[in-house]
Amino acid sequence: MLSQSLIEDVLTAALSTGGDFSEIFVEDRFTNNFTLQSGKIETCLSGRDFGIGIRVFKGLQSVYAYTTDHSKEGLLKAAKNAAQAISGKSIIQLAPFVHESVENIHPIHLNPQEVDKSRKASIMKNAYDTAKNYHSSISQVTVRYMDEEQNVLIANSEGKFAEDKRVRSRLAIQAVAVRDNQMETGFHGPGAHQGFEFFENLNIDHYANEAARIAVTMLDASPCPSGKFPVIIDNEFGGVIFHEACGHGLEATAVAKDNSVFANRIGEKVAPSIVTYIDDGTIQNEWGSINMDDEGEKARKNVLIENGILKGYLIDKFNSRRMGMESTGSGRRQSFRFAPTSRMTNTYIAPGTSTPEEIIANTEHGIYTKYMGGGQVNPATGDYNFTVMEAYEVKNGKLGKPLKGATLIGNGPKTLQLVDMVGNNLGHGAGMCGSLSGSIPVNVGQPTIRVSEITVGGTKGE
Amino acid sequence: MNIQEFQANLFSAALASGFTDVEIYYEKKEVFGCQIFKGEIDQYEIAEDGGVSFRGIFNGKMGYAYTEKIDDASIPFLLDNAKENTLIINDEDSEEIFSGSSHYEHGNFFSTALNEITIPEKIQFIKDVERELLALDPRIVATDYCMIRTESVSRSLSNNKGLSLSDEMNYLYAIVEAIVKDGEETKTSFEFTVSKDFHNLNAKEIAKKAAEEALSQLGSKNIESKEYPVLLRNDAAASLLATYSSNFSAENTQAGISSLKDKLGSQIANQKITIVDDPFLEDGLATRTFDSEGVATKKLTLVESGVLQSLLHNQKTAKKEQAETTGHAHKDSYKSAVKVGPSNLYIEPSELSFEDLLATMGEGILITSLSGLHSGANTVSGDFSLAASGFYVADGKVQYPVNLMTIAGNYYQLLQDVEEIGSDLTFPLSPIGSPSVLVKSLSVTVE
Incomplete structure (x- = not known):
């Protein structure tokens, strides 16, 4: 690409004022986004x-410059702009490049850029027709195709x-049902690193439907x-609760500055022993999977919580300096x-x-939540909230009537302590996760689990 | 390769390959950002950013493509993709390349003085904010973000119908998030300022506001979960309005995903509510002299005394209703398609002070922030159930902070249930603004 x-010139220019590490990230991305x-x-x-991103470290200082100007002058200017933030004399030289052949663990058989757009259109139309014909009350269907x-x-x-x-490939289907003055929506958005x-293989x-x-x-x-109710959260995308409630709090972004409720607690029991929480970027072809991260480090499986004991964090190169721990x-x-920072890949219970x-x-x-909407967390306090797309009442051990308008709120570390049943049906769901380094594809996952008590904010009083 | 040369080559290649009308939209951005942590530079960002999008009519249909790589090799990429895209588009309401409005207002959105502020000056300022903040109270343990950022953006739009427009803007903002701890309790606050007038920014004032906001939340208590009168503070009210602002788009009403469909002329809100869209608002974050199709922009009243007066239109949505475009064609960037979107949209303030609103409410809940808006608010039905922080109010005065809450209701009902509007219009780092809004009642659940 360059x-x-x-x-070499760019990396050297970036180090010219005393930086102790420089990095270049060159990206060339082709996308298709269609809406029906x-x-x-x-x-x-x-x-x-x-575009090109250039990063320089000096100790615990990080400088980032980026540009869409790919000319030699443009790149050297960006490198010098970055170097300007640091003052000093050049202290290190570039190590000779070792070309790594990154093993492709996510096989791609048919590159979407080589597929005729009419085939993409027909996939969208199939999804539309099926959803629209599901029921007479379906008034609108929106299908988004992305590769x-x-x-x-x-x-x-x-x-x-x-x-x-x-x-990456993804299809997102949103259906709107209408009756009298009432409008309700349903959503599904399967995706893969594929x-x-x-x-073609997707049902x-x-x-x-x-x-x-x-x-x-x-x-x-x-x-x-x-x-406050016992809440049963179904598998797959239900895992978004732990993505919010503890995943973000285990990212070095929050931990390195001691701004996370999980900081300095390695080895402590943070959850019941039935809880093991893992981030695994190596699962073949999953939406959140990678071969290597955006700093060139090989993808791996990181056990974060094992049988209730906090084992590790998600760490990027810069925060590894502040924490004194490996990436x-x-x-x-x-x-x-x-600039890259610590993020999740495919995270699951x-x-x-x-x-x-x-x-x-x-x-x-209690309440049974079949499909979750999205959510949010404040890593400093651990307070989270997320919405339920489809929920049911549970009475005497049986599912009852459907419920709408539920929002779950609580504190991540506390909710984690209240997990009292973990199912055997692990599944994953695709989503986009927004944080400091932008919006990235991640999977959330879990088997069906039960939390003995969560605060449910509904539209009806107690 | 410079952009003029690229445009000339692109247009001639496009017209030669069968496109009838063509347009190029170009955006260029300069960014500086710096984040401080414990007195040191923690993150530093400097960038030159930009790209072009091409739109062209081929066989009567509009095709799009964009690129950030501006070189000769990108020309066939743009033309091939745009052409192929017209083959699968089957929307009979075709878009048009615009020949121009009769008059364009001049916009003064770029401050030369701001552009001349040096990087060391900006860094010193944000360091001062952090230092002042940490010195204010021993319970303030750290900042999560303490950053300053400046951006200058220039846009230009040209087509083969003789239109050639451009404008530019710049702005500066500073954000500080304070973390306070007292025993087991941790709270955070988010404070920001947006300005073009760097020399009038006061680091101490920003620090003080952030500290007060975070410290005031300590010592939160439980209260009974039930319906309460609710005062939505200006920033919280603005974030809720922003979430529902897409319902004013004619694109959404025409698609049947906005409840404002067929509501023109009806009372959709309490008569105290007037909502306007002003593309020339001073210091607005979405100021513009022309919209994404090249149509001249102007101020528009959407809701007057509670009555829906107009929706936001681009050329395509206007044509469907035999109306005029309101100059609200919008694309997020050169990467996006032309949709419909507001510029600076806000609820007009009244004369009532914040204290007046508290006094009028008497007993109820003051909401100071809402979260989970991207997921907890159904923009189609209007139903929302959102995590909220705030305070218990009695005898017209703030009493104490309340544990994490959710508030639930329906936005359209809320608009009808508005009892008073404050004078304190604010734009919380957003082009959508609001004063504080007193609402008859919402369902409040406390953790």
């Missing part, structure tokens, strides 16, 4: 993102020189009661516009022994 000698609404493909966006090929080159002053190609074969009807079914079901839902291959970024049926049967009175 010549090796130009890269009211039966018609309305928007087709195709584009090429291209991208991201080529990256990462080189640094320590001799790293690595290249990678990431290909080529066009992802769409599109299943996802389209589910999105429509949720919207239609919610038309008959009662307002969710408010109060865990967790440095990620949305694009060249962001490991399966336990209970069947989902047992969990429901053992719950006298």
